[in-house]
Amino acid sequence: MVHPRGRPSKGRQVIEIRRIEDKPRRQVTFTKRRTGLFKKASELSILTGASVAVVVFSEAKRLYAFAEPSLDAVLRCYAPAPVHDYEPEALRRAADEAKAEVAAEEARLRDVAGKITQAMAAGRRFWWEAEVDALGEAELPEFVRALGKLRGAVERRRSDAMLSAQLPKQP
């Protein structure tokens, strides 16, 4: 990089906040700012304990999403604490009760989730004017793949916890 005369870069320039007409520039800006937005969302969640969800639907109809707390964080809340054999009967009974409570709450939340699913699917269609067929699996963007991986992690974590706790298995 030789810049014998003049500056090596013009540095960041002011841009008006309105649609970027130049397509390549728009694409680059989309990528950079989407990354930045997700980072900010993550930091907000971590710093303040808020739950944050961000969904971005590009002009190219690609879906990107971020949500915190992550599945892992949620699991830490819901996974039963390891129960050791040497624990007193009273403690174990308490743990069992807590577990039942968790299971009930989980079921309730899943029910809500079902309703949310429908609403979100419908809402996405509405807000972003996606074509009906765009809702198909033509593209399984990174978000979906990531969630699939997380799901795997969920099950691993659960079975690990149960093994170490020597608890009877759950669905």
Next chain:
Amino acid sequence: MVHPRGRPSKGRQVIEIRRIEDKPRRQVTFTKRRTGLFKKASELSILTGASVAVVVFSEAKRLYAFAEPSLDAVLRCYAPAPVHDYEPEALRRAADEAKAEVAAEEARLRDVAGKITQAMAAGRRFWWEAEVDALGEAELPEFVRALGKLRGAVERRRSDAMLSAQLPKQP
């Protein structure tokens, strides 16, 4: 503001990205960064034409949301073009009918939107997880049907009217 000695401010300090334990500081940071996040989301949408939705739940269980395009913006897309006085009677009648239909659907859709918000609030830890399950389904929720109906009706009426009025092009 008198600071005869020492700097008037320490300026922005580096902070680790982890939970802020001091409650008042956490609250202030939440407000500032939430504002910043929404601004970034807005800019991303405007600059690149992407659709963006951001939902934040504070620890205090308060809901903040941002969506672009907004419900209003989307409705503006579907609303029929303004009808001018010099337009033929047939066109104006069709446009009026379409407008009435739009108004009715709009009211209904607002109601659904409210439900979505509530559902998201209720299930904040699980909605994205639930969405994964929905991705394989080909079901058409009532919300989508309503939109399709609305759009179909508007377009049909517009083109019918255009034909009968023999107008050369759309606005």
Next chain:
DNA sequence: GCCACTATATATAAACT
């Protein structure tokens, strides 16, 4: 709790690879 301020950390537009 909400603005204003300042100094500084961070994000990013352009250029370039």
Next chain:
DNA sequence: TAGTTTATATATAGTGG
């Protein structure tokens, strides 16, 4: 088409009103 660099615009931590 994506990553790296540079200079600069923007966000924000800490402070006081």
